[in-house]
Amino acid sequence: MAFDPSSLRPLFPILSQQAYDHPLTYLDNAATTQKPLSVLDAIQHYYRHDNANVHRGAHCLSDRATNRFEQARNTVAHFINAPEQSHIIWTKGATEAINMVAFGLEHLLEEGDEILITSLEHHANLVPWQQLAFRTGARLRVLPLTSKGDWAPEFSRYFTDRTRIFAATQISNAIGTTTPLKIMLEHAKQQGAFTLVDGAQAVAHYPIDVRTLDCDFYAFSGHKMYGPTGIGVLYGKNHALEVLMPYQTGGEMVRHVSHHATEFNVLPYRLEAGTPNIEGVIGLAAACDFLSAQDRNALLAWEHTLAEHVYSRLHKEGDIEIYSPEKCATLVSLSVPNIHILDLNAYLDSQGVAVRAGSHCAHPLMAQLGVAGTLRASFACYNTMEEANRFCDVLLEAIDLLSDE
Amino acid sequence: MTDSLGQQKPVNIKAQLQACRSKEETFKALVTLSKTLPRLSAEEKIEDNKIKGCESAVWLITTETNGVRHFKADSDAKLMRGVLVAILSLVEGKTLTDIQQMDLKTELAELNLASYLTSSRSNGVLAICSQLQRT
Numbered sequence: 216m217a218f219d220p221s222s223l224r225p226l227f228p229i230l231s232q233q234a235y236d237h238p239l240t241y242l243d244n245a246a247t248t249q250k251p252l253s254v255l256d257a258i259q260h261y262y263r264h265d266n267a268n269v270h271r272g273a274h275c276l277s278d279r280a281t282n283r284f285e286q287a288r289n290t291v292a293h294f295i296n297a298p299e300q301s302h303i304i305w306t307k308g309a310t311e312a313i314n315m316v317a318f319g320l321e322h323l324l325e326e327g328d329e330i331l332i333t334s335l336e337h338h339a340n341l342v343p344w345q346q347l348a349f350r351t352g353a354r355l356r357v358l359p360l361t362s363k364g365d366w367a368p369e370f371s372r373y374f375t376d377r378t379r380i381f382a383a384t385q386i387s388n389a390i391g392t393t394t395p396l397k398i399m400l401e402h403a404k405q406q407g408a409f410t411l412v413d414g415a416q417a418v419a420h421y422p423i424d425v426r427t428l429d430c431d432f433y434a435f436s437g438h439k440m441y442g443p444t445g446i447g448v449l450y451g452k453n454h455a456l457e458v459l460m461p462y463q464t465g466g467e468m469v470r471h472v473s474h475h476a477t478e479f480n481v482l483p484y485r486l487e488a489g490t491p492n493i494e495g496v497i498g499l500a501a502a503c504d505f506l507s508a509q510d511r512n513a514l515l516a517w518e519h520t521l522a523e524h525v526y527s528r529l530h531k532e533g534d535i536e537i538y539s540p541e542k543c544a545t546l547v548s549l550s551v552p553n554i555h556i557l558d559l560n561a562y563l564d565s566q567g568v569a570v571r572a573g574s575h576c577a578h579p580l581m582a583q584l585g586v587a588g589t590l591r592a593s594f595a596c597y598n599t600m601e602e603a604n605r606f607c608d609v610l611l612e613a614i615d616l617l618s619d620e
Numbered sequence: 621m622t623d624s625l626g627q628q629k630p631v632n633i634k635a636q637l638q639a640c641r642s643k644e645e646t647f648k649a650l651v652t653l654s655k656t657l658p659r660l661s662a663e664e665k666i667e668d669n670k671i672k673g674c675e676s677a678v679w680l681i682t683t684e685t686n687g688v689r690h691f692k693a694d695s696d697a698k699l700m701r702g703v704l705v706a707i708l709s710l711v712e713g714k715t716l717t718d719i720q721q722m723d724l725k726t727e728l729a730e731l732n733l734a735s736y737l738t739s740s741r742s743n744g745v746l747a748i749c750s751q752l753q754r755t
Contacts (some may be wrong), residue, residue, distance in 0.1 A: 235643045269672070555697035557676050565643035616651060617698055 216244045223597045226251040226505075230518060230597060237567030243504035244545050245388055245593030246571055247438045248419055250502070252440060257501035258494045268490055270467065278528075284493055287500035288483070294394045295433065296424040301482045304456065305491050309415040310339040311433035313382070315449055315486065316411055316512050317343035319459025326352030329377040331403070333358045333394060338576040338585040340413040344382060353379070358399070362538055362584060367394040367478040374402040376468045384418040389575035389589065391514055391544035393520070400430055409455060415439055419595065420518055420545050421452035422511045437495060441595075442502030446495030449486070456482050456573035463488040514596040518545040521594045521603045528607045534614065538584055546593035548575075556590045562613035563590075568606055630709040637706060638732040646732050650702030657701045662692035671751055674744030676700045680751055688713050691752070703745060706731055711752050724749040 224230060227249045232239050239291040241249065261283065269284045285300070292300040306312040324330075330344045336359050348355040358373050364387070365559070374381070381403035386393050396412065403410045411432040414423060419440040425433050433457055439447040461468055461479065471478040479485045506514075522539070525547045525615035529535045538548045550556060560572035574581045574588045579587060592606050633653060640646040658671075660679055669679040676697035685691045691712055693704045710727055711719045728745070729738070736745045 551685045554675055555699075557700070561699050562644075562647055565647045616648070 216515045217520070218518065218596075220597050220599050221427050221591075223251075224252070224599075227597050228246075228252070234567035234569070235565060240566075240568040240605050242592040242594065242598065242602065242606055243569045243571050244419070244595035244598070245391075245416060245439070245591065248595050249440045250441055250443065250498070251505050253505050254498045254501045258443065258498045261494055261497045266493075269493055278518070280493060284491070284496055287496045289400065290500040290501055290503050291448055294423070294507060295418075295448075295450060296426050298426065299453070302450055302453060302456065304449040304483045304486045305451050306434075306447045307445055308436035308438070309413060309434045310436075310447075312432075313340055313413065314343045314447035316409075316432050316434075316451075316459065317347045318462035319486075321347060321351060322408060322460055324351040324353045324379055327377060328353040328379040329356050329375060330354070330380045330382070331356045331358060331373055331378050331408070332381075333360045333383045333399075334393060335360050335362075335364065335392060336382075336384055336391075336577065336578055337388045337413065337415070338413075338578070339415070340382055340384055340577070344380070346493040351447070357579075358383075360392075360394060362390055362392060362580075363540060364392040364394050366398050370399075371402055374408070375408050375466070376406055377405065378406045378408040380411070380609065382411040382413065386416075386420075386545075387577070387580070388416045389538075389577040389580050389591070390548040391416075391539040391546040391593075392397065393540075393543065396428065400428070404429075417505075420515050425450050437499040437502060437581065441505055443495045443498035446492050446499045448499075453482070456486065459486060461486055461488065465489050467491070489589055509596070515545075517593045518596060518598075519543055521545075521598055521600065522547055524600065525592060525603050525607055527603075532611065532614075534618075535610075538586075538589055546591055548591045550586050550588040550589050551614055553619070554614060556588050558617050559590050559610065559613045562616060563606070563609050564610055566605075566609045566612075568609050570606070633706055633709045634731060637733065640732050643735070647699070650706075652700050652702070653705040654698045654701035655707050656693070657694070660692060664692070665694060671744070671747050673747035674700070676744065678704070678744060678748060680748065682752075684716075687715055689716060689719065691722075693748075700744065703733060704748070706733060707745070707748060707752070716753075716755065718751045722724055722753075724752070 229468045230241060253445055265276060265279045265283055267279040267280040288300045290358050292303050297303060315385050328350055330353050332341060332344055345355050356373055383394055383399055385396055400410050410430040414432045414433050414435040418435045431452050433450040435448055438444040468480050468485050468488040469477050470480045522544045526537060530537050534551055536550050539546060556572040563570055571591045636649050640649050664681060665679050669681050671678045671680055676695050678695045678700060681692040691708045695701050
């Protein structure tokens with residue numbers, strides 16, 4: 216039986232509003248998802264009942280806040296099947312997590328070393344490596360994945376004995392393509408490279424098992440998986456986190472400080488300078504609980520159904536170019552020749568349909584596709600088939616209105 | 621010399637936009653207005669004439685004869701061409717001093733174009749306004 220998202224709608228009251236006198240159709244979930252009541256309640260409860268700084272005051276509130284905070288680490292570790300909760304480092308989001316690794320590994324890089332990424336990366340998993348290459352004299356190389364993400368045997372040549380870091384997205388934010396992670400990670404590991412997976416677009420949809428993935432680092436953001444903004448996670452294997460130089464220093468991350476020397480704290484605290492985003496951590500744990508309480512496979516199948524439905528309706532229209540895979544995507548990214556995506560977006564917006572038009576922080580990928588940007592409708596578990604159809608209907612209306620006769 | 625605003629009179633443009641009662645009506649009015657904007661030639665659409673800070677590409681050419689300013693503009697986005705027709709109708713044929721004394725943001729808001737002035741989507745329009753008021 217098909218999954219019915221109507222049971223989830225009441226958990227997301229923001230969705231039942233009007234946008235310019237039309238029912239809001241929120242299809243910008245790859246940018247950020249809406250948050251269920253349980254996440255909002257957890258944050259509210261924390262401030263109403265438990266608010267105190269963590270890991271310091273020996274008093275009732277601080278103990279409770281610290282317990283909730285560390286329990287959240289445990290929840291997230293469990294959520295991605297990390298072996299130890301000390302392998303979970305709190306960050307502002309996936310971007311900070313990747314920067315933390317890029318700065319933390321700098322001391323290990325030499326001129327001529329290679330950093331390998333793929334052609335499908337978000338700027339967040341490109342610019343930190345490019346800048347690291349500039350600083351160290353390392354060379355940034357780009358595995359030329361096609362927009363379909365297929366593996367080609369000749370790609371193995373990109374993994375060399377100079378490859379020190381391999382960083383790849385699990386799913387392209389711009390076009391929804393799933394990358395051939397397994398084989399890429401195998402090649403990277405054969406060369407002894409550190410491996411990082413950008414999971415920002417995957418966590419909301421796919422059950423994540425970092426032990427099966429077997430990457431050194433896994434980065435993701437809370438706000439794209441029904442959690443709050445401003446919180447994210449860097450998971451790392453113990454040895455990988457241990458070699459990272461802390462890229463921020465200060466309170467909380469130290470064990471002993473004199474004016475002349477500092478002894479750093481143990482993991483995970485060594486990499487968490489300053490008072491953390493406590494409400495974010497607690498909200499993120501609630502988001503993990505929300506997802507874990509669902510039948511994840513049923514949610515994913517539903518999201519695929521919505522994207523496949525939109526694909527099948529729109530690909531028949533001769534003047535629409537779709538860049539997303541036909542199957543197993545959770546978004547549809549497209550453009551229409553001779554019509555500006557901002558014009559399409561403006562009409563969709565005027566009808567209450569929220570999507571994203573732009574380059575999706577992936578300029579090199581847009582260049583590879585030969586477009587300035589795309590229009591992206593991205594789905595979450597709470598989206599309905601009516602919403603998928605409304606997007607198609609309104610888009611076709613927009614094309615009609617904007618076509619030059 | 622052709623009038624850079626086509627046949628439309630500023631007063632008509634104002635009336636058309638002010639009559640819009642919804643986002644959809646404004647959208648349709650801008651699409652209609654966009655058709656009145658004479659397009660620039662490829663030679664005119666050069667980097668020097670491009671306005672930085674727009675999501676869509678916008679080109680603006682300013683000339684001055686007998687102390688008054690004339691404008692030609694284009695964009696790759698249709699709605700932006702409609703917005704350009706509206707903006708240029710406010711400033712066409714005026715002196716720089718007069719243009720500099722105008723509150724363009726308020727005048728555009730009165731044309732139901734306030735949502736094109738928010739920082740997220742109309743950095744572009746704000747950039748155009750400040751370009752128009754520059755020497």
